[in-house]
Amino acid sequence: MKKVGNHKSFSRIFFSLALTLSLSLVSYSQDAVSAEAPVADAAPAAGGNAVKGKELFNANCAACHKLDAKSTGPALRNVADKYDKEWIYKWVHNSAELIKSGDAQAVKVFEENNKTPMTAFPQLSTADIDDILAYTSEVKEEVVVPGPVEGGNTNSGSGISNNIILGALALVLMMLVIMLFLVSNVLNKIAKANGIEVAQKEKSLPLWKAFAKNQFLLVVSAILFLLISAYFIYGFLMQVGVDQGYEPIQPIHYSHKIHAGDNGIDCKYCHSAARVSKHSNIPSLNVCMNCHKNISEVAETTATEEHTKAFYDEQINKLYAAVGWDKATQSYTGKTSPVKWVRIHNLPDFVYFNHSQHVTVAGVECQTCHGPVQEMEVMSQFAPLTMGWCINCHRETNVRVEDNEYYKKIHEELSKKYGVSQLTAAQMGGLECGKCHY
Numbered sequence: 001m002k003k004v005g006n007h008k009s010f011s012r013i014f015f016s017l018a019l020t021l022s023l024s025l026v027s028y029s030q031d032a033v034s035a036e037a038p039v040a041d042a043a044p045a046a047g048g049n050a051v052k053g054k055e056l057f058n059a060n061c062a063a064c065h066k067l068d069a070k071s072t073g074p075a076l077r078n079v080a081d082k083y084d085k086e087w088i089y090k091w092v093h094n095s096a097e098l099i100k101s102g103d104a105q106a107v108k109v110f111e112e113n114n115k116t117p118m119t120a121f122p123q124l125s126t127a128d129i130d131d132i133l134a135y136t137s138e139v140k141e142e143v144v145v146p147g148p149v150e151g152g153n154t155n156s157g158s159g160i161s162n163n164i165i166l167g168a169l170a171l172v173l174m175m176l177v178i179m180l181f182l183v184s185n186v187l188n189k190i191a192k193a194n195g196i197e198v199a200q201k202e203k204s205l206p207l208w209k210a211f212a213k214n215q216f217l218l219v220v221s222a223i224l225f226l227l228i229s230a231y232f233i234y235g236f237l238m239q240v241g242v243d244q245g246y247e248p249i250q251p252i253h254y255s256h257k258i259h260a261g262d263n264g265i266d267c268k269y270c271h272s273a274a275r276v277s278k279h280s281n282i283p284s285l286n287v288c289m290n291c292h293k294n295i296s297e298v299a300e301t302t303a304t305e306e307h308t309k310a311f312y313d314e315q316i317n318k319l320y321a322a323v324g325w326d327k328a329t330q331s332y333t334g335k336t337s338p339v340k341w342v343r344i345h346n347l348p349d350f351v352y353f354n355h356s357q358h359v360t361v362a363g364v365e366c367q368t369c370h371g372p373v374q375e376m377e378v379m380s381q382f383a384p385l386t387m388g389w390c391i392n393c394h395r396e397t398n399v400r401v402e403d404n405e406y407y408k409k410i411h412e413e414l415s416k417k418y419g420v421s422q423l424t425a426a427q428m429g430g431l432e433c434g435k436c437h438y
Contacts, residue, residue: 049134053134056135068140071294073118074112080136083105085130087106247344248342253307253315275356278356289325293330296316306377321337345370347385351437352435361400361406369383391431393425395431401423411423414428
């Protein structure tokens with residue numbers, strides 16, 4: 001048996017070496033992929049501070065101008081090369097006065113941009129304008145998307161290809177299998193050499209025949225089967241009509257995370273009817289255009305691993321096509337097409353639910369029923385919206401009566417009846433059938 005122990009030790013040592021080699025190869029490949037090439041420093045802009053200019057641009061110009069695309073005003077990339085600097089000072093300080101004076105260049109710019117008047121910025125000094133011009137004169141950064149190298153090699157210049165790494169891992173795995181097979185054969189030979197034989201099991205009755213002969217096991221198994229079946233059937237039937245987690249694909253990808261989360265837009269800015277109506281509204285596309293008339297593309301930082309900048313920009317173009325907006329001329333074409341949104345939350349027809357009563361009167365936050373929408377990239381149904389879920393909420397939620405004349409009289413009477421200072425929705429009749437079913 002000493003020989004058997006030696007073989008086991010050898011196999012352990014070999015396995016450890018193989019595992020170490022595998023981990024080393026994986027670690028090397030990860031380091032090679034994560035290595036980044038040094039980024040060249042941007043050339044400093046002459047005639048001003050480009051960093052300060054970016055701040056001034058975002059604060060004063062970004063509402064109507066973009067660097068590389070026409071918005072309400074023209075694109076401003078390299079605008080310092082197109083016009084005389086002294087003329088730019090006059091234009092920024094008071095463009096209307098310059099146009100009124102009959103300046104040919106000012107009149108031309110005014111007419112080329114649909115005769116849209118530009119806001120005067122007398123508060124900007126010439127140094128401030130120089131900083132803005134320095135920012136607009138910076139070389140546009142080209143985003144390089146890595147692609148496959150000729151010959152199918154997708155490595156990032158690390159000196160070793162993924163194919164070699166995978167081949168080495170496959171070789172190590174094959175060597176492990178062969179070694180374990182050889183060790184097993186050697187151990188079997190040693191066992192036979194030492195006279196160790198495997199005893200033959202006596203032939204016994206098949207398990208299913210032994211089970212069939214035992215009536216007690218049959219009855220218990222039948223009862224257990226019926227109970228388990230009833231449990232799963234009941235659970236399945238109780239889920240009919242419950243669409244919790246429903247996350248349909250919409251014709252235009254709308255990110256609540258970007259709008260309600262990153263930009264902090266109030267839910268009721270878009271869904272304004274939720275405050276005054278039984279039903280919450282699907283926002284009109286004109287509400288979207290309040291902002292997107294001047295936002296034709298997203299910032300580079302908006303892109304995620306799942307959705308690229310190009311993807312989000314494409315969704316804005318879909319919006320423009322639906323409302324008939326031409327971003328080149330900054331005008332409506334009159335050609336529109338409806339957007340067929342897919343409804344997510346849908347209560348049965350026999351259920352009465354009033355948004356304004358909950359949102360305005362009760363002060364219930366949107367997230368209570370709809371979940372953390374500010375974190376949702378794609379909107380989905382957060383709550384089950386079942387009868388039990390609503391009843392539990394009525395039992396646990398206190399009615400907001402402070403400075404609320406709507407409930408003043410009934411609250412005083414019910415407080416005396418129940419002997420409490422705070423009333424739940426259930427204590428105010430929130431469990432009566434006629435409240436929600438009519």
